[in-house]
Amino acid sequence: MLEFAALLRQHRLAAGLSQEELARQAGLSGDAVAALERGRRRNPRPLTVRLLTQALELTADERMAFIAAARGHPPPDSAPVQRAPVFTAMLIGREAELKDNLRLLTRSDTRLLTLTGAGGIGKTRLAIEVSAAAEHAFADGVRWASLGGCTDEATLCATVAATLGSTTLADLGPETLAEYLDDRALLLVLDGCEHIVGATARLCATLLRLCPRLAVLATSREVLRVPGEKVRVVPPLTEAESAHMFTSLAASYGARPGDADMGHVTRLCRRLDGLPLAVELAAARVNVLTPEQLVTEVEGSFRILSSANRLAPARQRSLDASVRWSYDLLTADEQRFFAVVSVFTGGWTMAAAQTVAAGAFPRASSSLVLDMTARLVDTSLITVDRSGGAARYDMFAFVREFAASRLDRTGLRDDLEHRHLAYYLRWSVRAQSELDSPAAESWLASIDAEVGNLRSAWRRATALRRRADATRLARTIAAYYRLRGRELEWRTWDKRAHSSHP
Numbered sequence: 001m002l003e004f005a006a007l008l009r010q011h012r013l014a015a016g017l018s019q020e021e022l023a024r025q026a027g028l029s030g031d032a033v034a035a036l037e038r039g040r041r042r043n044p045r046p047l048t049v050r051l052l053t054q055a056l057e058l059t060a061d062e063r064m065a066f067i068a069a070a071r072g073h074p075p076p077d078s079a080p081v082q083r084a085p086v087f088t089a090m091l092i093g094r095e096a097e098l099k100d101n102l103r104l105l106t107r108s109d110t111r112l113l114t115l116t117g118a119g120g121i122g123k124t125r126l127a128i129e130v131s132a133a134a135e136h137a138f139a140d141g142v143r144w145a146s147l148g149g150c151t152d153e154a155t156l157c158a159t160v161a162a163t164l165g166s167t168t169l170a171d172l173g174p175e176t177l178a179e180y181l182d183d184r185a186l187l188l189v190l191d192g193c194e195h196i197v198g199a200t201a202r203l204c205a206t207l208l209r210l211c212p213r214l215a216v217l218a219t220s221r222e223v224l225r226v227p228g229e230k231v232r233v234v235p236p237l238t239e240a241e242s243a244h245m246f247t248s249l250a251a252s253y254g255a256r257p258g259d260a261d262m263g264h265v266t267r268l269c270r271r272l273d274g275l276p277l278a279v280e281l282a283a284a285r286v287n288v289l290t291p292e293q294l295v296t297e298v299e300g301s302f303r304i305l306s307s308a309n310r311l312a313p314a315r316q317r318s319l320d321a322s323v324r325w326s327y328d329l330l331t332a333d334e335q336r337f338f339a340v341v342s343v344f345t346g347g348w349t350m351a352a353a354q355t356v357a358a359g360a361f362p363r364a365s366s367s368l369v370l371d372m373t374a375r376l377v378d379t380s381l382i383t384v385d386r387s388g389g390a391a392r393y394d395m396f397a398f399v400r401e402f403a404a405s406r407l408d409r410t411g412l413r414d415d416l417e418h419r420h421l422a423y424y425l426r427w428s429v430r431a432q433s434e435l436d437s438p439a440a441e442s443w444l445a446s447i448d449a450e451v452g453n454l455r456s457a458w459r460r461a462t463a464l465r466r467r468a469d470a471t472r473l474a475r476t477i478a479a480y481y482r483l484r485g486r487e488l489e490w491r492t493w494d495k496r497a498h499s500s501h502p
Helices: 004-014 019-026 030-037 046-056 060-070 095-105 123-137 153-163 168-181 194-210 239-252 259-271 276-283 291-300 319-327 332-343 350-357 366-378 397-407 413-434 440-463 467-483 487-499
Strands: 112-116 142-146 186-191 214-220 230-233 383-385 392-394
Touching: 004 030, 004 046, 004 060, 019 030, 019 046, 046 060, 046 168, 060 168, 095 112, 095 123, 095 230, 112 123, 123 142, 123 186, 123 214, 142 153, 153 168, 153 186, 153 194, 168 194, 186 194, 194 214, 194 319, 239 259, 239 276, 259 291, 276 319, 319 397, 332 350, 332 366, 332 397, 332 413, 350 366, 350 413, 366 392, 413 440, 413 467, 440 467, 467 487
Parallel strands: 112 214, 112 230, 142 186, 186 214
Antiparallel strands: 383 392
16 A cells, blocks of 8 residues: 555646645645655644645545545545435325425535434435435535444444445544545435434534535434534325325235225324324235224224335334334433323323323423423424414324333323323313303313313223213313314213213
């Protein structure tokens, strides 16, 4: 292997430059260049190496060898440049998301765009389409790094180095990767960052600081929190998009749902919350179950939704495995809080969480509950709706099923359900009194959000034979349905309110 001094002289002569001319073009002193060529400076600074590669106008391969020599490493081995995975099925839906993210990614002020959301929501699939559509905006193209096998900064750098076409650069760290990338106009896609989010954030911060023409598109269940990061939450598919996806996949398995099946397909997709992974796993069952049978099965449990696809990552072979991947990244307290909030039905407010969680965290402060809620939002285990006057939190149904199974292991369920009942009993009494006030419309909107919790509290009171509490809850629910003009439901709950009166 050529030592750095000899390699520098070789490139200088090939460029037809004297030492003084190279020094002037690189912004260095003539003495510095002379010392490097004579081997008197054996460990040149990264900035010096970068200035020399720019002045010498080295190719990508030459630059890699030059950087390696400056660090005393052998010339880099070449590795196949990594491209995005190829999907044979067409993308269904996502037109708005594709347009929005493409516009954002190709803006000059976007250096890091993170697509986040729950496991199985379709982040990778969307990133493939966005990066392909954006390739024209990056003169040096797109490189794709799948991070599922990375465990720390070293394996992360190795994966990114291989993505860039080198195996030797893997051992040299973020700064050397930045030296190699230099001023290349490149889009680097980092797919699946959540399990090494700290290392990924540090790598991105270094690369973006040192590589002015680099942009990064990341997919992660958790945001990276790097300065300048732009975040887009990938939403579920609509019911129509989910149904289209299900029927298309079912056809690939040799089953074609007919018109009589479409009501069941719609109901199934609603139960699956529009999650592409769930729809894909459900469609894989059409070889043994009809859509009607599938609905019945998943309304009981999501456990039948698993895949025999040996090529899929383990976390994508079942909904349970998908949630567990995120759950295992939480602390013990965060895992417990995640289990606690599964007692809610249809979502909850911060005030409700603080009241109910006191059963699991006796000395919990409001700030602790806030911090743990933020952590679950950040890791995409719960969703947040900020459209109302106060933020509201919820889980996808399959996530709630997983969390509930963890709650059963804590021995806290009875106490937490009692706290849930007490909270919503107080809340319902106030709500009913407000339904005859000028604030009635506002309270009706609040009950729209909380009716699932009110019904759950009523079922709990009924099971405990607390007839007076059950009656109060039933009256509030009946009044709500009456004012909403939902005649059949009103009559049902009005009857319950009167029949349970002590």
